[in-house]
Amino acid sequence: MKNSRIILAIILGVISQAVLAQTPKGSVLIQNATVLTVTNGNLEDTDVLVEDGIIKRIGQDLNAPNGVEVIDATGKFLMPGIIDAHSHQGLDVVNEASAPITSEVQMKDVVNPTSIGLYRALAGGVTVSHAMHGSANVIGGQNATLKHRWGTMNPEDIIMKDAPRTIKFALGENPTRVHGRGNGIQPRTRMGVEAVIRNGFNEALQYKKEWEEFNSNSGSSTNPPKYNERLQTLADILDGKIIIHCHSYRADEIYMLINVARDFGIDKLVFQHTNEGFKVAPEIAEYTMGASVFADWWAYKFEVYYSTAYNAAILSRNGAVTSINSDSGELIRHLYHEAAKTQRYGGLTDEEALALITINPARQLGIDDKIGSIEEGKHGDLVIFNEHPLSVYAIPQMTFVDGIKYFDINEDEDDQRLSVSPTEMVEPIYLTEENHRCMQGTIRFYGESLFQHSH
Amino acid sequence: MKKINNLLFAFLLAWMPFMASAQIDGEFIKPRTGTFLLKNATVMTVTNGTLENASVLIKDGMIAGVGTNLPEDGAEVIDLSGMYIYPGLIDGGTSLGAVEVSSVAETVDNREIGNVTPNMEILTTINPNSVAIPVTRVSGVTTVLSKPVGGLFPGTAALINLNGYTPDQMYAGFRGVVMDFPSSARRGRFDRRSDEDIEKAKDEAVKEANEIWDNAVAFNEMSSNGAEMQYYPEMEQLAKVVAKELPLMIEVNAASDILNAIEWVKDKDIDVIFMGCDEGWRVAEELAESGIPVIAGPVQDLPTRSSDRYDAAYANPGKMMKAGVKVAIRTNEVENVRNLPFHAAYAAAYGMGKEEALKAVTIVAAEIFGVDDKYGSIEEGKMANLLVSTGDPFETSSDIMHVFIEGYRIPLSNRHIRLYQEFLERDPGLNK
Numbered sequence: 001m002k003n004s005r006i007i008l009a010i011i012l013g014v015i016s017q018a019v020l021a022q023t024p025k026g027s028v029l030i031q032n033a034t035v036l037t038v039t040n041g042n043l044e045d046t047d048v049l050v051e052d053g054i055i056k057r058i059g060q061d062l063n064a065p066n067g068v069e070v071i072d073a074t075g076k077f078l079m080p081g082i083i084d085a086h087s088h089q090g091l092d093v094v095n096e097a098s099a100p101i102t103s104e105v106q107m108k109d110v111v112n113p114t115s116i117g118l119y120r121a122l123a124g125g126v127t128v129s130h131a132m133h134g135s136a137n138v139i140g141g142q143n144a145t146l147k148h149r150w151g152t153m154n155p156e157d158i159i160m161k162d163a164p165r166t167i168k169f170a171l172g173e174n175p176t177r178v179h180g181r182g183n184g185i186q187p188r189t190r191m192g193v194e195a196v197i198r199n200g201f202n203e204a205l206q207y208k209k210e211w212e213e214f215n216s217n218s219g220s221s222t223n224p225p226k227y228n229e230r231l232q233t234l235a236d237i238l239d240g241k242i243i244i245h246c247h248s249y250r251a252d253e254i255y256m257l258i259n260v261a262r263d264f265g266i267d268k269l270v271f272q273h274t275n276e277g278f279k280v281a282p283e284i285a286e287y288t289m290g291a292s293v294f295a296d297w298w299a300y301k302f303e304v305y306y307s308t309a310y311n312a313a314i315l316s317r318n319g320a321v322t323s324i325n326s327d328s329g330e331l332i333r334h335l336y337h338e339a340a341k342t343q344r345y346g347g348l349t350d351e352e353a354l355a356l357i358t359i360n361p362a363r364q365l366g367i368d369d370k371i372g373s374i375e376e377g378k379h380g381d382l383v384i385f386n387e388h389p390l391s392v393y394a395i396p397q398m399t400f401v402d403g404i405k406y407f408d409i410n411e412d413e414d415d416q417r418l419s420v421s422p423t424e425m426v427e428p429i430y431l432t433e434e435n436h437r438c439m440q441g442t443i444r445f446y447g448e449s450l451f452q453h454s455h
Numbered sequence: 456m457k458k459i460n461n462l463l464f465a466f467l468l469a470w471m472p473f474m475a476s477a478q479i480d481g482e483f484i485k486p487r488t489g490t491f492l493l494k495n496a497t498v499m500t501v502t503n504g505t506l507e508n509a510s511v512l513i514k515d516g517m518i519a520g521v522g523t524n525l526p527e528d529g530a531e532v533i534d535l536s537g538m539y540i541y542p543g544l545i546d547g548g549t550s551l552g553a554v555e556v557s558s559v560a561e562t563v564d565n566r567e568i569g570n571v572t573p574n575m576e577i578l579t580t581i582n583p584n585s586v587a588i589p590v591t592r593v594s595g596v597t598t599v600l601s602k603p604v605g606g607l608f609p610g611t612a613a614l615i616n617l618n619g620y621t622p623d624q625m626y627a628g629f630r631g632v633v634m635d636f637p638s639s640a641r642r643g644r645f646d647r648r649s650d651e652d653i654e655k656a657k658d659e660a661v662k663e664a665n666e667i668w669d670n671a672v673a674f675n676e677m678s679s680n681g682a683e684m685q686y687y688p689e690m691e692q693l694a695k696v697v698a699k700e701l702p703l704m705i706e707v708n709a710a711s712d713i714l715n716a717i718e719w720v721k722d723k724d725i726d727v728i729f730m731g732c733d734e735g736w737r738v739a740e741e742l743a744e745s746g747i748p749v750i751a752g753p754v755q756d757l758p759t760r761s762s763d764r765y766d767a768a769y770a771n772p773g774k775m776m777k778a779g780v781k782v783a784i785r786t787n788e789v790e791n792v793r794n795l796p797f798h799a800a801y802a803a804a805y806g807m808g809k810e811e812a813l814k815a816v817t818i819v820a821a822e823i824f825g826v827d828d829k830y831g832s833i834e835e836g837k838m839a840n841l842l843v844s845t846g847d848p849f850e851t852s853s854d855i856m857h858v859f860i861e862g863y864r865i866p867l868s869n870r871h872i873r874l875y876q877e878f879l880e881r882d883p884g885l886n887k
Contacts, residue, residue, distance in 0.1 A: 283885065308872075313879075
């Protein structure tokens with residue numbers, strides 16, 4: 001009797017664990033909104049029904065199935081959840097700055113779902129972010145794509161598992177400062193940066209060949225080659241299994257990596273920051289998956305002195321897939337406003353501007369079949385705005401991920417923290433929040449004042 | 456918002472390098488003065504309401520007339536049908552002109568060595584040819600406070616117009632001695648001092664500030680009594696604050712620090728302006744009661760505490776204003792002072808309202824700097840600092856069509872725009 005109770009408890013425990021481990025998905029009917037689909041124009045006075053996390057129907061006078069919450073969005077604007085292709089929110093650590101190549105490192109190992117930056121991003125309509133390794137190394141760690149399912153303590157719950165693998169590369173001032181000037185090893189120049197990448201890929205080719213030879217004589221008595229996670233990851237890049245997201249600024253270094261990628265047959269390549277991307281826009285459009293840029297940041301370091309706020313417009317008009325990202329705990333809260341700046345700087349249309357923060361970053365992350373637009377069959381990641389999201393006065397009202405509401409301006413509490421450090425007797429006050437974190441973990445190479453702008 | 460049909464779009468695309476944005480203006484390359492009649496516009500005077508179908512006459516650098524029936528009188532006539540005239544925007548706190556590239560130390564001139572250096576004049580290091588200046592003014596920002604940073608008394612800030620070939624030509628009639636009030640807050644997450652160390656450092660800094668202040672009072676008393684003083688430029692500058700020749704501009708942000716700063720200046724008969732006040736909303740009543748004006752911002756900023764509502768910084772100017780504080784707005788930027796209208800718009804959307812937010816970057820800022828007889832509104836007799844836009848200049852979908860600074864018509868071009876013109880349709884393109 002006693003034993004059977006214990007067994008029952010164990011079974012129940014296992015079942016509840018299994019249920020809890022599933023991604024939470026919700027249902028909701030949003031009525032009478034101006035729906036900005038991004039891919040199929042704007043639909044006035046339209047309803048969107050999400051069932052079990054998926055957009056089931058878009059139309060007029062839809063009925064809510066039993067028990068499904070109905071939200072009246074009359075006079076409001078509904079757009080796809082905003083996607084940030086370059087973020088460091090929700091990460092405990094950013095840089096493994098110990099070698100020029102650290103492709104074995106995984107950002108999914110340092111995901112912190114209680115980071116308040118994720119909630120602030122939701123309050124800015126951002127439902128998905130690309131949590132990246134920093135820019136200290138030429139080939140950095142593998143990134144994690146996060147879904148902002150606020151409220152969980154389990155890192156697994158916010159990792160978007162069906163997103164493709166991506167990896168961080170970095171060119172220019174950051175890796176040459178950290179390794180060349182900081183540690184006295186290659187690379188100290190942009191020539192060295194290219195050499196590090198080519199050396200890495202060539203070594204990976206040899207490694208791959210050793211394994212292929214071993215596998216082709218299976219049954220023979222030779223010992224297998226020694227497993228090497230770093231080289232295996234580079235081999236996976238060569239096999240097209242991983243999308244490169246490369247921190248870059250100057251046109252010459254962008255062009256260099258395009259040539260390297262073409263030499264090694266790599267076409268899954270996205271440039272990040274890309275301040276001088278406008279100078280090589282035809283090449284970026286022809287040979288890569290595009291560029292993810294700031295709306296207007298420039299002049300915080302020398303390699304971004306010759307920038308232009310018209311960068312996103314030039315890239316877009318040249319046919320490059322273009323997105324606007326934050327790389328900042330501050331900017332991530334108003335990416336819709338950052339996208340709107342392309343109307344002043346280059347006169348992009350509403351659709352073009354909204355694509356910069358929705359379908360285009362989804363393409364660059366390899367998840368455009370799932371998110372990035374309001375279409376039947378896509379995830380129920382949605383934001384309701386009080387005004388058109390490209391208006392400077394627009395304020396996000398509600399944010400949904402997989403049909404579940406994680407932000408509601410009317411239910412927002414002052415203190416939204418999920419965990420409070422017991423060692424903090426008095427909560428610290430930060431005059432300048434450290435919100436630009438590409439170089440976090442490499443502070444010894446910076447003066448304090450420089451740390452504020454260290455992308 | 457912007458909607459363009461395909462045909463028009465194709466046409467625009469073809470002409471993009473020349474006309475897609477109103478910020479591109481190849482007509483003239485240097486600012487030029489003259490007599491200008493801006494006709495048929497909606498004039499947002501800020502101080503006297505909105506005038507429909509009105510004109511503004513610019514002559515000798517001044518606004519010579521505002522009304523509906525102004526004579527052309529040989530003026531260069533600019534027809535502004537469907538457009539809006541606003542006063543030039545004023546940023547209450549930047550380091551524009553003093554820093555070129557913030558990570559290149561050789562170009563950073565706003566941060567001198569030393570804790571007490573009030574005699575460091577930012578005006579002397581303003582570079583009239585900073586690339587960021589033309590980048591800024593095409594957004595309609597005509598006037599900024601540029602300030603030093605660093606120690607307890609890092610130097611003396613100055614208000615400048617964004618046109619001129621020497622700092623003196625740019626000077627807009629206001630200077631103030633900056634004080635970075637001893638703080639109990641952390642400068643950032645890299646600031647790993649213990650709570651006790653921070654408190655101790657703050658107390659020591661207050662003690663030092665008090666001693667310095669006592670010296671400045673004594674210096675002023677002796678020198679005004681005709682005593683022959685030793686050369687002591689730091690004290691000479693602080694004595695000007697004691698004598699109310701210059702105001703004291705106090706950078707202070709954490710709530711408890713603001714209260715301490717109010718207490719610190721209470722019994723001192725000096726002119727005081729607070730800057731920053733990130734947590735001003737927490738002590739808005741006390742701030743209002745003190746009567747001290749505040750230059751708030753940046754508005755597009757994170758909350759100071761993890762437990763704060765996500766929009767604490769957006770809502771801060773509005774909350775202080777509603778409590779009765781006189782509030783201007785700053786970006787605290789260098790290269791992106793051009794975002795001032797967007798900071799003001801965020802303050803507007805999150806509680807301040809559009810009208811008050813516009814005042815915060817025009818007439819209220821001018822009042823705080825004591826230059827409201829010359830700047831901050833469209834009124835006859837004021838300097839001709841104004842912008843012309845296709846709509847609300849805070850909206851990114853509006854284009855700024857003209858900018859005038861002290862009567863000079865400013866070319867709406869800069870390096871960002873020239874790069875756009877060159878690279879939108881690069882030649883050769885992909886293949887040579």
